[in-house]
Amino acid sequence: MPRRSATHLSLLDYSEITNSAPISLRTHGWRAKCLQRLVRLDLPVPRTVALSFGTVRAIAAGQALNMTSLMAKFDKGQLMSVRPSPENPDWGGPGAILNIGMNDTRHAEIAGRHGEPVATALYYSFVQSYAQHVARLDPDMFEAQEPCLPALQAALYEYEKEMEEPFPQDPARQLAEVLRSMARAWEGTSARLLRQAKGAPAEAGLGLVVQAMAGGFGAGESGAGVIQFIDPVTGVTQVTGRFAQHGQGREALSDNPDTLYLTHDKRGPSLEEREPALFADLLRHGAICREKLREEMQIEFTIENGRLWVLDALKVQRSSRAAVRVAVALAEDGIISKKEALMRVTPNALSDLLHRQVDPRAEADVLARGIAASPGAATGRIVFTSTAAQASAARDEPCILVRRETSPEDIRGMHAASGVLTERGGMTSHAAVIGRGLGLPCVVGMTGVQIDARAKQLRTGRQVLREGDLVTIDGTTGSLMLGAVDLLEPALDAPFTTLLDWADALRDIGVRANADTPDDARVARDFKAQGIGLCRTEHMFFEDDRLTVMREMIFADSSQDRAAALDRLSPMQRSDFIELFEIMQGLPVCIRLFDPPLHEFLPHTREGMRQLADALDKPLSEVTRRAEELAEFNPMLGLRGVRLGVTLPEIYEMQARAIFEATIEANARGFPIVPEIMIPLVSAMREVELVKARIDAVAASVRIERGQGFEYRLGVMVETPRAALRAGEIAQHVDFLSFGTNDLTQMTYGLSRDDAGRFMSTYVQSGVFAEDPFHVLDTDGVGELLHIAAERGRKARQGLTLSICGEHGGSPESIAFCRASGFDYVSCSSFRVPVARLAAAQLTIGTRDEREAIPDLR
Numbered sequence: 001m002p003r004r005s006a007t008h009l010s011l012l013d014y015s016e017i018t019n020s021a022p023i024s025l026r027t028h029g030w031r032a033k034c035l036q037r038l039v040r041l042d043l044p045v046p047r048t049v050a051l052s053f054g055t056v057r058a059i060a061a062g063q064a065l066n067m068t069s070l071m072a073k074f075d076k077g078q079l080m081s082v083r084p085s086p087e088n089p090d091w092g093g094p095g096a097i098l099n100i101g102m103n104d105t106r107h108a109e110i111a112g113r114h115g116e117p118v119a120t121a122l123y124y125s126f127v128q129s130y131a132q133h134v135a136r137l138d139p140d141m142f143e144a145q146e147p148c149l150p151a152l153q154a155a156l157y158e159y160e161k162e163m164e165e166p167f168p169q170d171p172a173r174q175l176a177e178v179l180r181s182m183a184r185a186w187e188g189t190s191a192r193l194l195r196q197a198k199g200a201p202a203e204a205g206l207g208l209v210v211q212a213m214a215g216g217f218g219a220g221e222s223g224a225g226v227i228q229f230i231d232p233v234t235g236v237t238q239v240t241g242r243f244a245q246h247g248q249g250r251e252a253l254s255d256n257p258d259t260l261y262l263t264h265d266k267r268g269p270s271l272e273e274r275e276p277a278l279f280a281d282l283l284r285h286g287a288i289c290r291e292k293l294r295e296e297m298q299i300e301f302t303i304e305n306g307r308l309w310v311l312d313a314l315k316v317q318r319s320s321r322a323a324v325r326v327a328v329a330l331a332e333d334g335i336i337s338k339k340e341a342l343m344r345v346t347p348n349a350l351s352d353l354l355h356r357q358v359d360p361r362a363e364a365d366v367l368a369r370g371i372a373a374s375p376g377a378a379t380g381r382i383v384f385t386s387t388a389a390q391a392s393a394a395r396d397e398p399c400i401l402v403r404r405e406t407s408p409e410d411i412r413g414m415h416a417a418s419g420v421l422t423e424r425g426g427m428t429s430h431a432a433v434i435g436r437g438l439g440l441p442c443v444v445g446m447t448g449v450q451i452d453a454r455a456k457q458l459r460t461g462r463q464v465l466r467e468g469d470l471v472t473i474d475g476t477t478g479s480l481m482l483g484a485v486d487l488l489e490p491a492l493d494a495p496f497t498t499l500l501d502w503a504d505a506l507r508d509i510g511v512r513a514n515a516d517t518p519d520d521a522r523v524a525r526d527f528k529a530q531g532i533g534l535c536r537t538e539h540m541f542f543e544d545d546r547l548t549v550m551r552e553m554i555f556a557d558s559s560q561d562r563a564a565a566l567d568r569l570s571p572m573q574r575s576d577f578i579e580l581f582e583i584m585q586g587l588p589v590c591i592r593l594f595d596p597p598l599h600e601f602l603p604h605t606r607e608g609m610r611q612l613a614d615a616l617d618k619p620l621s622e623v624t625r626r627a628e629e630l631a632e633f634n635p636m637l638g639l640r641g642v643r644l645g646v647t648l649p650e651i652y653e654m655q656a657r658a659i660f661e662a663t664i665e666a667n668a669r670g671f672p673i674v675p676e677i678m679i680p681l682v683s684a685m686r687e688v689e690l691v692k693a694r695i696d697a698v699a700a701s702v703r704i705e706r707g708q709g710f711e712y713r714l715g716v717m718v719e720t721p722r723a724a725l726r727a728g729e730i731a732q733h734v735d736f737l738s739f740g741t742n743d744l745t746q747m748t749y750g751l752s753r754d755d756a757g758r759f760m761s762t763y764v765q766s767g768v769f770a771e772d773p774f775h776v777l778d779t780d781g782v783g784e785l786l787h788i789a790a791e792r793g794r795k796a797r798q799g800l801t802l803s804i805c806g807e808h809g810g811s812p813e814s815i816a817f818c819r820a821s822g823f824d825y826v827s828c829s830s831f832r833v834p835v836a837r838l839a840a841a842q843l844t845i846g847t848r849d850e851r852e853a854i855p856d857l858r
Contacts, residue, residue: 003371005089009456010379019635023036023050025087026045026087026373027052027053027054027205027207028050028052028053028085028207028548029053029084029085029086029205029206029207030085030086030087030088030089030314031083031085031089031207031209031314032048032050032060032083032085032207032209033520034293034312034313034314035048035050035209035211035312036050036299037292037293038289038310038313040291041288041292043285043288043289044307044308044309044310045309045310046211046212046213046214046309046311047071047073047074047211047212048209048210048211048212049070049210049211049819050207050209050314051179051204051207051208051209051210052207053206053207054205054207055205055721056179056182056183056186056205056207056208057183057187057205058422059179059180059183060183060184060186060187061813062179063815064176065176065179067172067173067175067176068172070172070175070210071172071175071585073210074212075211075212077101077106077109078101078212078213078617079098079099079100079101079102079106079122079212079213079215080100080101080171080210080212080213080828081096081097081098081099081100081210081211081213081249082096082097082100082175082178082179082208082209082210082211083096083208083209083211083312084096084182084186084206084207084208085206085207085208085209085763086186086195086200086204086205086206086207087200087204087205087599088199088200088204089314089315090198090199090200091188091195091199091200091204091580092191092194092195092198093182093206094133094181094182094185094186094191094524094709095133096249097129097130097133097134097178097182097777098125098126098129098213098229098248098249099122099125099126099129099213099248099312099317100126100171100173100174100175100178100194101171101174102122102123102126103167103169103170103171103174104124104169104251105169106119107119107120107123107668108120110122110217114217114218114219116149116232117147117148118217118246120147120149120151120152121147122147122248122445123148123152124147124151124152124155125248125618127142127152127155127156127167128142128155129158129538130167130174130177130178131155131158133181133185134177134181135159135162135163135846136181137158137159137162137163141158141162141831142155142158142440143383150814153551158329166825175210175621177489178308178346179208179210181527182206182208183206183208184515184699186206197312198511203243203435208691211311211442213248213302214302214304214307214309214311215302215304216247216248216302216303216304217246217304218304218305218306219305220305220306221245221274221275221278221303221305221306222245222246222303222304222305222306223243223244223245223246223247223302223303224243224244224247224248224249224300224301224302224303224311225241225242225243225244225247225260225262225271225300225301225302225303226241226242226298226299226300226301227239227240227241227282227298227299227301228240228241228297228298228299228316229240229286229290229296229316230296230316230318230322230325230326230445231322232317232318232319232322232361233318233319233321233322233359233361233488234319234321234325234491235318235319235322235323235324235325235326235329235495236325237322237329238261239262239263239283241262242259242260242261242262243259243260243261243262243303244259244260245259245260247259248302249300251422257654260274260443262279263279264281269827271299273658274308275303275806278303278306278308278698279453281308282299282301282308283776284813285310286299288312288518290330290335291335293313293332294330294335294336294510295315296315296316296318296326296330297313297314297315297316297317298313298314298316298576299312299313300312300314301312304691316345318569319352319357319360320349320350320351320352320493321352321353322351323344323345323349324345324349324353324496324499325493325495327341327342327344327345327495328341328495328498328499329495331502332498338502339506339845340507341499341502342449342499342502342503342838342841342845343842343846344486345499345843347812347835347836347838347839347842349570350496350835350838351375351376351476351831351832351835352476353490353491353492353496353834354375354376354439354490354492354831354834355375355376355377355439355441355475355476355490355778355831356376356377356378356441356487356488356489357376357377357474357476357487357488357500358377358472358476358477358479358481358485358486358487358488359485359486359487359488359559361486362447362478362485362486362487363485364472364481364485364530365481365482365483366479366481367460367461367462367463367465367471367481367482368446368448368449368460368461368479368480369447369477369478369479369480370421370444370445370446370447370478370480371425371426371427371432371443371444371445371478371479371757372443372474372476372477372478373425373426373427373429373431373435373436373442373443373444373445373475374420374432374435374436374439374440374442374475374477374814375417375434375474375475375476375831376416376419376439376440376441376470376474376476377441377473377474377476377487378398378400378419378440378441378472378473378475379400379418379470379471379472379484379485379487380392380397380399380401380404380417380418380419380467380470381397381398381399381467381468381470381471381639382398382399382400382465382466382467382468382469382470382471383399383400383401383402383413383467384401384402384403384409384451384453384456384467385413385419385453386401386409386411386412386413386414386416387413388413388467389401389412389413389414389416390413390416390727391600392414392416392417393416393417393522398418399416399417400418400419400420400421400471400473401413401414401416401417401419401420401421402420402421402422402451402458403420403421403422403423403431403451403453403643404422404423404424404432404451404453404597405422405423405424405425405429405431405743406420406422406425406429406430406434406442406804407430407600407604408430408538408539408542408596408600408601409542409600409601409603409604410430410431411434411539411542412441412542412543414431414434414435414438415438416525417440418440418441419440419441419442419443419473420435420440420441420442420443421442421443421444421446421473421480422442422443422444422445422446422451423449423450423451424444424445424448424754424755424757424758425444425445425754426445426753426754426755426756426760426772426774427446427753427757427768427772427774427775427807428443428742428745428753428774428806429444429753429754429757430754430774431444432444432807432830433742433807435475436807436829436832437514437515437516437520437829437830437831438520439523439830439831440475441473441474441475441476442473442475442582443473443474443475443478443479444757445482445757445758446480448460448461449480460480461538463482470482470483470484471483471486472484472485483563496834497523499838500528500834500838501835502839502841503837503838503840503841504837506844506845507828507837507840507841507843507844508819508840509801509815509818509819509823509824509840509843510530510531510824510825510826510842511529511530511531511824511825511826511827511828511833511836511840512524512529512530512531512533512534512588512803512805512825512826512827512828512838513527513529513531513532513533513827513828513829513830513833514529514532514533514534514535514536514805514809514827514828514829514830515532515534515535515580515811515830516530516535516536516539516540517535517539517540517576518576518579518580518583520830521579521580521583521584521646522583523733523830523831524584524830524833525583525584525585527830527831527833527834527837528586528833528837529587529772529830529833530587530588530739530825531584531587531588531590531782531825532580532584532587532588532589532590532827533590533738533803533805533809533825533826533827534590534592534678534738534800534805534827535580535590535591535592536590536595537573537576537591537592537593537594537655538591538594538595538596540567540572540573540576540603541601543821545572546569546572546760547601548615549565549568549569549615550565550569550601551601551602551612551615552565552616553565553566553569553651554598554602554626554630555616555618555623555626559650562648562650563650563654566654568649568655569654569815570654570657571658572573572657572664573654573655573658573659574658574661575662576580576658576662576666577589577591577658577675578662579668581662581663581666581669581671581673581675582666582669584671584673586671586672586673588674588676588803589673589675589676590677590678590715590736590738590827591655591659591675591677591678592678592680592717593642593645593651593655593656593677593678593679593680593691594644594645594651594652594655594680594842595640595641595644595680595681596640597632597635597638597639597640597644598630598639598644599627599631599632599635600635602627602630609623609627610626623695629751636743636746636752640680640681641679641680641681641682641719642680642681642682642688642691643687643688645679645687645690645691646687646690648692652691652694652695653698654692656677656694656695656698656699657698657702659675659677659712660675660698660699660703660712661706662675663675663712664702664706664708664710667708667710669849672754674710674711674712674713675712675713675715676712676713676714676715676735676736677695677712677713677715678714678715678716678717678736678738679691679692679714679715679716679717680717680740681717681719681720681743682716682717682718682719682720682723682730683720683722683723683726684722685726685727685729685730685732685733688716688733688734689733690733692714692733695714699712705723713735713736714733714734714735715735715736715737715738715739715801716730716734716736716737716738717739717740717805718737718740718744718789719739719742719743719744719747720743720744721747721748721785723784723789724739724744724785724786724788724789725788725789725792727788727789727790727792727793727796728792728793728795728796729755729796730793731792731793731794731796731797731800732796732797734797734800735800735801736801736802736803737789737790737793737800737801737802737803738802738803738804738805738827739786739789739802739803739804739805739806740805740806741777741782741786741804741806741807741809741814742774742807742808743804743806744782744806745773745774745777745778745782745783745806745808748778748781748782749778749783751771751773751774756772756812758775760772760774774807774813775811776808776811776813776819777808777811777813779813781819783817786804786817786821787821790802790821790822790823801824801825802821802822802823803818803823803824803825803827804818804823804826804827805826807828808833809826809827809828809836810826810828810829810832810833810836811839812835812839812842812843814826815839815840815843816839816843817835819840819843826840843847
């Protein structure tokens with residue numbers, strides 16, 4: 001093994017790999033390390049030299065290499081390639097340059113052995129690449145042409161004219177210039193910003209590998225190809241790839257009449273048919289890579305006169321559903337542990353498996369982009385009202401509900417639609433929250449889009465869409481696309497279930513679901529939530545039969561009239577709760593008492609007011625006056641939540657009675673339940689005392705009336721900074737505190753979650769906020785309030801249950817915070833439950849203090 005030169009050039013003689021200094025991912029990059037592993041597996045890899053990060057930096061700074069020493073590693077006249085080797089393949093790097101060493105002499109030699117067309121194609125390709133990427137000449141001067149001798153001569157002439165010197169003929173000089181060019185390209189400002197956007201640190205280094213080229217040409221079978229052993233979209237075992245006869249590099253992936261399929265294919269001849277022994281070798285090499293590299297690899301290979309060479313291998317780029325299938329298969333085959341399989345899947349990637357997704361192979365005409373608020377894709381015809389969405393659903397026609405922004409009265413339309421798109425809003429806007437709860441694809445805060453509901457038009461920068469036009473939205477990427485786009489169906493298959501079962505065996509924090517309806521509860525059970533952490537009862541009142549009664553209660557002139565209207569609602573509520581309890585089969589159910597301001601249940605248009613006046617048999621003027629009385633300048637901070645419970649106690653009394661009667665019925669049917677009742681928007685201990693006294697009185701009354709006993713737990717939804725700060729005194733009266741981080745974030749920041757999307761991207765890009773605080777929990781500000789409340793609450797009451805029930809509950813970052821803070825569970829939308837289950841397991845695996853105590857699960 002040669003000693004290192006003074007330039008610190010790290011050379012690997014692969015024939016003596018056991019005696020070499022180890023190649024490190026952190027010093028030479030992923031490609032160099034992978035090639036070393038391939039050599040150690042006795043795969044036929046051409047001789048390769050690896051340059052370390054330090055060497056490449058020295059080259060970029062102008063330090064000269066001992067090219068004589070470097071060239072001695074390769075046979076005289078051997079053509080070479082140079083490829084980038086950053087620490088992470090996702091960070092990119094300069095493109096590979098092939099056929100280094102090609103010159104007039106080599107052209108003549110290759111022409112004598114293999115014919116002038118082969119030699120000319122190699123030389124012409126190298127001149128093009130060198131002129132554009134090394135000499136930095138105008139690419140238009142070297143546009144790709146059919147390689148022929150006149151084209152080659154023209155290219156050489158253009159090079160000499162522009163550079164005022166002939167094309168370099170010395171292979172050592174060619175290689176030195178290629179190395180210098182690639183090193184400097186990596187250090188350029190544009191390249192640095194691009195890789196930093198992909199997560200690379202500012203000081204990320206680049207390694208380079210110089211490899212002897214296997215020609216891919218000759219009298220016998222020759223060419224280059226790429227093979228992989230899984231479908232990159234589904235993850236199903238499947239040999240795919242192409243082989244380009246007399247090709248080089250990744251030419252097999254381009255359209256070429258000389259390209260062969262690898263396996264038997266009706267579209268044309270295959271390598272398997274022509275060279276079964278070579279094909280069998282490729283399968284064997286793939287199996288070795290899978291077992292020893294513990295990964296599904298794509299192999300780049302060359303065949304030279306019937307001899308197989310492995311040039312490179314890299315992890316197959318794959319979809320989320322393929323990532324799950326591959327991780328589970330590798331664990332079930334004993335190649336990796338179950339814990340490692342869990343760590344190989346990004347939690348948020350599971351969202352892609354729960355919904356229909358745009359097929360990555362599909363062609364799409366993207367008209368506009370917005371905020372990806374609820375994952376999944378949907379195709380349908382545009383409608384601009386909830387009524388139109390319901391009519392479309394009645395005709396069994398998929399539709400996309402398009403609104404400037406949604407409100408509670410759009411709930412039925414959202415249920416009827418296949419997807420929702422809004423001009424305004426952010427990650428915690430009404431459309432986004434409800435969309436995630438329903439598992440409905442949703443895009444909000446559309447950039448450059450104007451929605452005119454009256455004219456029934458949606459205007460983008462280049463097109464006007466009208467009601468009935470067919471579009472596709474992608475809530476995973478935030479895209480609006482014209483027409484129908486090919487979609488993939490959800491993948492809730494055996495690998496998905498297996499992976500999450502492994503996660504449940506490890507995680508140490510509970511995961512519940514936010515579920516407002518029986519359908520939501522069924523989804524929660526299907527995704528194995530450990531209960532309902534937030535049931536928002538107000539959503540039950542927007543059904544047609546209930547909305548009218550609700551409005552009668554709002555227009556009641558006395559508490560007796562209100563009670564009479566509420567008596568009509570009580571059986572409906574009781575029925576809802578019985579069904580929820582039955583679905584959850586004894587798992588905990590936390591019911592939040594009525595929260596929104598009453599004006600949300602009133603129509604917002606003149607026509608709606610007229611219809612309401614007819615339904616209530618009241619003058620239009622009286623209906624309008626009452627609506628104006630209920631209107632508030634800032635409803636977020638107005639008469640809502642516990643304030644309604646204090647000022648209009650009949651509402652909470654009705655709900656408490658419905659809960660307790662449903663509890664008795666559920667117990668009688670054989671699914672015992674201890675309901676959890678949560679008081680919203682508390683800011684003072686006295687509010688809790690007043691509401692608790694009334695609920696306790698209702699409980700006592702129901703026990704006496706029914707002659708049945710039951711238990712229940714009372715808690716507070718901590719949504720105001722004052723409630724967090726006074727958690728110690730509040731906790732003395734309750735069994736649990738559940739933090740509603742949506743509203744708590746709004747009040748802590750003084751931001752409207754519905755309007756923040758207008759400027760949030762600017763704030764994040766400017767470094768004001770590290771992330772959108774409505775998307776990622778602010779562990780510094782809001783998190784400090786949570787810490788204070790948790791500490792003071794548990795100090796005042798031992799055994800106090802703590803949880804998060806806002807939209808942050810499904811975020812891996814938020815789960816990490818809750819777990820570290822000793823919270824008992826997180827609650828999130830039903831379709832985020834699988835994400836939370838996996839994230840919680842990964843946090844358990846990644847905790848150093850507990851690593852030894854975690855079972856291996858193998």
